Amino acid sequence: MRRSFCALLLFLSCSTWAQGVHPVTGRKYAGVMSADGAGWLTRPERESEEHPDEALKAIGIVKGSIVADIGAGSGFMTLRLAKLAGPSGKVYAVDIQPRMLDLLRENLRKQKIANVEPVLGAIDDPKLPPSAVDLVLLVDVYHEFSEPQKMLRHIREALKPDGRLVLLEYRGEDPDVPIRPEHKMTVAQVKAELEPEGFRLDRVKENLPRQHILIFRKN
Numbered sequence: 001m002r003r004s005f006c007a008l009l010l011f012l013s014c015s016t017w018a019q020g021v022h023p024v025t026g027r028k029y030a031g032v033m034s035a036d037g038a039g040w041l042t043r044p045e046r047e048s049e050e051h052p053d054e055a056l057k058a059i060g061i062v063k064g065s066i067v068a069d070i071g072a073g074s075g076f077m078t079l080r081l082a083k084l085a086g087p088s089g090k091v092y093a094v095d096i097q098p099r100m101l102d103l104l105r106e107n108l109r110k111q112k113i114a115n116v117e118p119v120l121g122a123i124d125d126p127k128l129p130p131s132a133v134d135l136v137l138l139v140d141v142y143h144e145f146s147e148p149q150k151m152l153r154h155i156r157e158a159l160k161p162d163g164r165l166v167l168l169e170y171r172g173e174d175p176d177v178p179i180r181p182e183h184k185m186t187v188a189q190v191k192a193e194l195e196p197e198g199f200r201l202d203r204v205k206e207n208l209p210r211q212h213i214l215i216f217r218k219n
Ligand SMILES: C[S@@+](CC[C@H](N)C(=O)[O-])C[C@H]1O[C@@H](n2cnc3c(N)ncnc32)[C@H](O)[C@@H]1O
Pocket: 032, 033, 041, 070, 071, 072, 073, 074, 075, 076, 077, 094, 095, 096, 097, 100, 121, 122, 123, 124, 125, 126, 138, 139, 140, 141, 144, 145, 146, 151
C-alpha cells in the first residue's frame, strides 16, 4: 500500500514523459520531475530511505574540492556538499528548471551558504567550465536525461583528468524498491550507457538501502 502510494506520488510529480529511448540499451527516458513536486525531494522519510550523509561519506568529499551537483533540484545534496567542500571549495549546482534554482537559492540564503554557484543548464549541456571539476554528482537524475550522450560528453569535458563522475540510482534489479521502473537503473544499464562515452566503472558501492553508488573515472 505504502509502496504504491510512493510510486503514485512520483508518477504525479513528473511533468513530461519519456521522449525517447537510449540507443544502446533501449531504456526509456523517465521524463523530468516538475518543480511542482519539489516537496517530494525534502520529504522527511528521505533521510531513512536514502541515508544521504552516509552516501557522501562513502563517496568521499575532500575539503577544497570543486564539485558539480547536476540536477541539483532544491539542493537536498547541494547543501551537504557545500559544507563538506568547505569555504575553500565550490559547488556548481546545475538544474534546467529556473524554479528549482529559485528554491535552491532560498535554501542557500536561509543556511547562509556562500560557496555554491547556481547554474541554469540546458537539457544537453550542464554549462560547466572545462577541466575544472573534481567530482560530478548525479543523484536520482541520470535516468531523467533526455540527451544522455550529449550530457556525458560535456560532463567529461568539465572533469579534471583524475575527476570522478558518481551516480546514485535506485536499484533496477530489486523489485522491492518502491519506485516506478523508469526511475530505477541496473548496474548493467548504467555501465553499458556510460562506458562508450569515455568513462570506466571504477567501483560500485552497495551500502545504501535502495540505491547503487556508481563511481566512474575518465578513460
Ligand atoms: C528527481 S530530481 C533530483 C534532485 C536532486 N538531485 C535531489 O536528489 O534532491 C531531478 C532533477 O534533475 C533535473 N534535471 C533533469 N534533467 C536535467 C539535465 N539535463 N540537466 C540538469 N538538470 C536536469 C530536474 O529538473 C530535477 O530538478
